[in-house]
Amino acid sequence: MKKIRYILPFLVLLTSCQQFLNVQPELQVDESQAITNASTAEAAVNGLYNRLGSDNYYGSNFPALSYLSGGDIQWTGSQSAPQEITARKLTAANGYVSSAWSAIYQTILQANYLLEVVPTLKDPQLTADRKNQIQGEAYALRALSYFDLARGWGGVQLILNATHTPSDNTGISRSTLDETYAQVLKDLTAAEPLLAATTNRNKVTRKTVWALRARYHLYRREWEQAETYASKLIDDAAAYKLAKPYNAFFANNAVATTESVFEIAYTNSFKNGHYNWWLPPALSGRREWAPSDKLVALLNDPNVGGNRKDLIAQTSPPGNLWYGKLYYRTPLGTDPAYIIRITELYLIRAEARTQLGKIAAALTDLNAVRDRAGLAVSQATTKDALLLAIETERQVEFPFEADRWFNLIRTGRVAVVLGITDASKYVLPIPNSELLADKALTQNQGY
Structure with a gap:
């Protein structure tokens, strides 16, 4: 068989x-x-x-x-x-x-x-x-x-x-x-x-399809459609908005916040396996995956990571081991899996607008994400600088989600x-x- x-x-x-x-x-x-x-x-x-x-x-x-x-x-x-x-x-x-x-x-x-x-x-x-x-x-x-x-x-x-x-x-x-x-x-x-064009963060609706289409069109370099479909959700501010501060979408057992477009819910009988690999043994995990020194530095840099430093934590001495804390909940394994968040729609639209020559509008989208992270406005003024700034935001925004590798392949930046x-x-x-x-x-x- x-x-x-x-x-x-x-x-x-x-x-x-x-x-x-x-x-x-x-x-x-x-x-x-x-x-x-x-x-x-x-x-x-x-x-x-x-x-x-x-x-x-x-x-x-x-x-x-x-x-x-x-x-x-x-x-x-x-x-x-x-x-x-x-x-x-x-x-x-x-x-x-x-x-x-x-x-x-x-x-x-x-x-x-x-x-x-x-x-x-x-x-x-x-x-x-x-x-x-x-x-x-x-x-x-x-x-x-x-x-x-x-x-x-x-x-x-x-x-x-x-x-x-x-x-x-x-x-x-x-x-x-x-x-x-x-x-x-x-x-x-x-x-x-x-x-139906309803809001449901754990089940697919027409709005979920719009979000997936925005991502699809970004990958296909169809900038106008990427901008259009991302706007459908960003403009629906009653349903979707950036959770502020950054950790508001996952800290304190938060689920299905306005940050999420689509997340998978888990229970004590149907578990999310991430925690096992990220948490240290003291927190009942194996910590076989850990943020690199470079990522730790970026997240702890107040000019890059801002309040996204809450994604990581450090064990007590003498270990002093850095670990990822996006997946941490009790009961263990009940953390959501984030398929697509409204932040990604902002960054999709920022990139699409950059490619379309709408630099000021793109900066507005990028700075909305930066503001949520407690950062000053971006100083990027050219297309190339703005694309690099968007890449960096993705790096520190989604380090424990299915983004970094695929994004570098998509943009042709993996060799560099x-x-x-x-x-x-x-x-x-x-x-x-x-x-x-x-x-x-x-x-x-x-x-």
Whole structure:
């Protein structure tokens, strides 16, 4: 049986598969019983979010691929997979790569099944509006999944139909990067009219789609559309605004603040695995990932980090170890995973406006982010200086989220900033296990 091409389209009510932690419970039912009425459809869409938030996707491993690659996070522990990433010795056998790839495709397969079955259900409790909402969520989360595959691995196999048997969806060649991104836009476009234009920070709405489109258009260098879609949320000041000071969106057990456009909620039975890797042993973690000396200096610099220094803390003597404290809560593992925040929309619009020659407007957006961090206004006056200033803001704004590496690749700055000149290393390897399972799948060059 192929590793990811065939999974029973079961209801994932509690799901995760953390590579080095205890496996969380997973409830599944036979395919023929999986989605038959309103209640099972609701359970299945909840399962889709659990796929997205699993330890191998946004609950740990996928963001880790970005921040461990981005040069600001050091590996301090014993596991070989993160060591390979930080040492620039990534291989196709890396556990983080294979588990993230599998988790993303499992999310896609769950979305595919919802898209196939929900329109056919004839339960009077499942209204037409609710069917539309579920389908919109499935399209949007499939779009996010393919977006993450594209920015991580390049062009990938586009699996757009439900998988019922091991022979379904096999022998599909990899699409190009442009084709993969085109599918992302197609799914976002399909999702938008199906969703209500409401505010929900834990579920996908039309506003979530607008935010994802802003990010998509930024990556595609479509500046006008990036500005337009970012503005849709920034202008909705009643729903979205920068939490002030910086730590207001995560300190003191805060959740679902006006800062968040989309975050994944966790519970004591469905945990976010980040804390285990960031917190020191004294706080029941392993601290195998830690901020680098450079990042510590930037965050503690009052002219760069400002009040974002609250992202890090130091253990007591004699250790004096710096650690990340974005994921810290009690009960452990109940921290949100932040998919997209309003700050990113400000920085997307700032960059888009810079590229469009709207320097003054771009500075206004950048300075809104800096003001929230307790910083003086930026002194950048030229396009190049402003782009570098935006890059620095991203570096200290999202160091423990899935941004730094992908941002440097997107802007073509990875060679200058990290000294990685081999362009074949700008994408992740296709897992060896997947190449063995599907002969139609080809490896990225250089691996």
